[in-house]
Amino acid sequence: MSATTAPIEGDIETYLSAHQRKSLLRFITCGSVDDGKSTLIGRLLYETKALLEDQLSALEGDSRKFGTQGDDLDFALLVDGLSAEREQGITIDVAYRFFATERRKFIVADTPGHEQYTRNMVTGASTADLAVILIDARKGVLTQTRRHSYLVSLLGIRHVVLAVNKLDMVGWSREVFDAIEREYREFAAKLGISHIVGIPLSALRGDNITAPSANTPWYLGPNLLHYLENVKVDTTRETGPLRMPVQWVNRPNLDFRGFSGRILGGRLQPGDAVRVLPGGRQSTVTRIVTFDGDLAEAQAGQSVTVTLADEIDVSRGDVICAADDPAGLADQFEITLVWMADEPMLPGRPYLIKLGASTVGASFGQPKYVVDVNSLDHLAAKTLHLNDIGVCNLTLDHAVAFDPYGENRDMGSFIVIDRFTNRTVGGGMLHFALRRSQNIHWQAVDVDxxxxxxxxxxxxxxxxxxxxxxxxxxxxxxxxxxxxxxxxxxxxxxxxxxxxxxxxxxxxxxxxxxxxxxxxxxxxxxxxxxxxxxxxxxxxxxxxxxxxxxxxxxxxxxxxxxxxxxxxxxxxxxxxxxxxxxxxxxxxxxxxxxxxxxxxxxxxxxxxxxxxxxxxxxxxxxxxxxxxxxxxxxxx
Missing domain, CATH: 3.40.50.300 (P-loop containing nucleotide triphosphate hydrolases)
Structure with missing residues (x-):
């Protein structure tokens, strides 16, 4: 049975069971405006038969409505869901789409190319394992290409597909493709991005999307879908130490007290010794409860409710860790901060930080430097403005459990919230705890x-x-x-x-x-x-x-x-x-x-x-x- 053929009634259970066992790849498409990101995703959905008949009919009608010539379909309309996006022909919000093949399941995020929507790109990239960075063959590597690539490296995405799009509009020139790939690899090397696969394609016409194109006989690499189906992504979340932030204390009656949350790293079994931070108390797991019954083992990505052998104080925002390998605990850090608000970040001003399930008061120090995304130079600055990326110190009202972002993306990332408007104004990554956060303590005094x-x-x-x-x-x-x-x-x-x-x-x-x-x-x-x-x-x-x-x-x-x-x-x-x-x-x-x-x-x-x-x-x-x-x- 092929990936695009619906199962007959007797095979449904077998089909669903096989579907559940498929690995999941989360990826984003990014790059500069009008590089063809939405069109590429639409083409993937179309080619993998992920569209229902009514969706296909609507696409045909919308393509005629919004000016597509002849019988061509405007695949971008499958993703550009906002009316403003369709009218302007641009992506504003992050659009998520799901599709599957025989080998794998996919969640893809179409992120905006305009600079003023960089905040949305960061949102889409925060959970991705791979990035497809599109470049218009007519324009080459642009500032926004570099900005998005820097953010990709900053957010810990290790695998990049360099999709040189619209190659049909430059006569399928191998020289153009090679020049763009060479320039991009030189820039990516400075960022530490090592896993790069360059693919020449035309998203609109389908060349090198799901099958090799006759228009690029000089290209001997994989087509895009084949690569996405087979690439091996990072598995450190599954193999790392246990991390489970408590999102809810589950107390339906006096006979049950459990702690619900999503496991962000490692595995968990009944009988495992755990430590709860920031309090530091230890206990043993007695049950792992889900809606479908108890589990013998849970792993990263699963949402479960855990019961403990001892009556210890556990609250929302606490983190259940492996007893012999707990997370760090600190209230001062060096961080990278991506500013996403029109109003500048002001050092010393109070903000709120949401790290996992914890929300805590915070303030930032003066930036140590701001990164020039074109040259990667470190520039002096007193504050951060919209779309600036800088390094500074972060001070919290109280200590939180954490891992450096390089070790655990979920435990080392945070968003910044304006205390009075409740708007998200920034996001960041924890580098390390400052030593003074653990060396300085309040001294008790007798005269108060x-x-x-x-x-x-x-x-x-x-x-x-x-x-x-x-x-x-x-x-x-x-x-x-x-x-x-x-x-x-x-x-x-x-x-x-x-x-x-x-x-x-x-x-x-x-x-x-x-x-x-x-x-x-x-x-x-x-x-x-x-x-x-x-x-x-x-x-x-x-x-x-x-x-x-x-x-x-x-x-x-x-x-x-x-x-x-x-x-x-x-x-x-x-x-x-x-x-x-x-x-x-x-x-x-x-x-x-x-x-x-x-x-x-x-x-x-x-x-x-x-x-x-x-x-x-x-x-x-x-x-x-x-x-x-x-x-x-x-x-x-």
Whole structure:
């Protein structure tokens, strides 16, 4: 029975059993825009008889609708499912398709070629075992070809098919094919891609797709489908140590407590000794439960529920590991980061990291370098912009279980989520844990914050005055400190200009520098609160995310945000330092309110409208708020 012939009724069970035993190959098609990726996948689906009659009829109708000449079929329409894709003739989203032959099952991802959709290409490549990189024979190796090849190598894909497409449009020239293959191999060698097979083809006409083409008698290699059916891909997930992140604690009744998840590496049997990270407790597997019954063994790729012999604490996000070969545990790493958002990555800004089933707070250090995808040179940078690929340090709120990406792609990869929009803004790979993450520990002290607060006679807190330059923050803060001092409170005033003379004198006024400035101030304020002081800060602090970061550094109720609200027209008229005039003339870049945004507080504890009173009355309102909350006691 051939792969394209439906089984007769009596053979269905035999057919399905044989189908389940076939190996699965996940691969992607990538390259520059209009290189023919969607057409190639459509042709594969057509040639392997993976289309139903109604799909074929719809394809014929759509081909006529969207302008295909004669009786030719536009195979790209099988994959380009979005209306915008069909209208523009491009791929925007990642399209996944399944097909099978007698030898193998396939899941193929058609990824976008446009640079602005590089994030989607990374998504498609993250689970692939092989990449088919298409090159238009008329255009040769392009920047996006190099970008996608770099990402392929970065994501650990070891096998590449170099598909030189549209060779019919250059007269089936062997010289053109050889020149493109030679140039590509030279570039790929720098990336460490060693398993490359070059195939000349025409996706539209089917040459060298499923059978040798008479148009390329000089080519003696395999056709594309033959190679995909026979290539041997990496099996380290099956042979490596056990890794199973817990996605769900399964407790249907009081008699059953299991831990559900997908095995990312290794094998598992009842009786195996396991260690659960990050806690480190050990136990023994008693059962491996599935919907179809218990298993005698489970392996990488299977989703199962595991029961343990001991009642140990296991939560979502924990990782069940082999007891004698556990994953690493750390909270600081060197990483490669691929930035996928229009807004730049700002060092020090708080983000969320999703690593396996764990979601944890994180921040990035300043990039060590950004990679030029054409030359592979390492370029200096202070931040990452859309589609940038850079190396930097990553700091997490707490330690997580991990393996380096080179050892386990699932345990060493993560996505970056904006804390406030919940959008995915980046993805990355863990290189290794920084030694300081395991060498630095909190030192216990005998005199704590509560003891200092009792001695001071008041509660510690941060008064965070924020507003435009010239709004009156420093003036009000100075009066507040004077009044609190008169009440016997122990205070310290951190003023924006004063801090720039010392702690932050190395910083400018770019968005990245502003974020780092506020991060430093937040850390200093945190230490002063721990000392039992009332800390008064007067900073523009234009971004809500950094003000939230400063709030998160202290305990609930210890951060009091005070919005000193003065209209832009008024502060421009005041302009005590002449800064607004310079900014309007273009002499001062990244000035808040002119060419850099100010994000007004959404729910500040106090909203001071300066046009409705004097600095003295504003300060009195703040002190009255503090006495009302019992932070300080009124002298009267």
């Amino acid at each position: 914050k509560q003891a200092r607060a009792r001695q001071n006679g008041h509660k510690p807190c941060v008064l965070w005055l924020t507003g435009l330059s010239g709004s009156g923050k420093s003036t009000i803060a100075n009066i507040v400190e004077r009044q609190l001092h008169a009440l016997g409170a122990r205070t310290y005033l951190l003023d924006g200009d004063n801090v720039r003379h010392g702690l932050s004198k190395d910083l400018g006024f770019t968005d990245a520098d502003r974020v780092e400035n506020i991060r430093r101030i937040g850390e200093v304020a945190k230490l002063m609160v721990d000392a039992g002081l009332i800390v008064i800060t007067a900073f523009i602090s234009p971004f809500r995310s950094e003000r939230r970061l400063a709030r998160s550094m202290v305990e609930a109720g210890e951060f009091i945000e005070i919005f000193v609200d003065t209209p832009l027209s008024v502060v421009e008229q005041r302009d005590p330092k002449g800064l607004y005039k310079k900014a309007r003339r273009g002499e001062l870049r990244n000035f808040t309110g002119v060419d850099s945004p100010y994000e007004t507080p959404e729910t500040p504890e106090l909203h001071i409208e300066t046009l409705k009173g004097t600095p003295e009355s504003a300060a009195a309102t703040i002190v009255e708020y503090l006495t009302g909350r019992g932070v300080v006691r009124n002298a009267g």
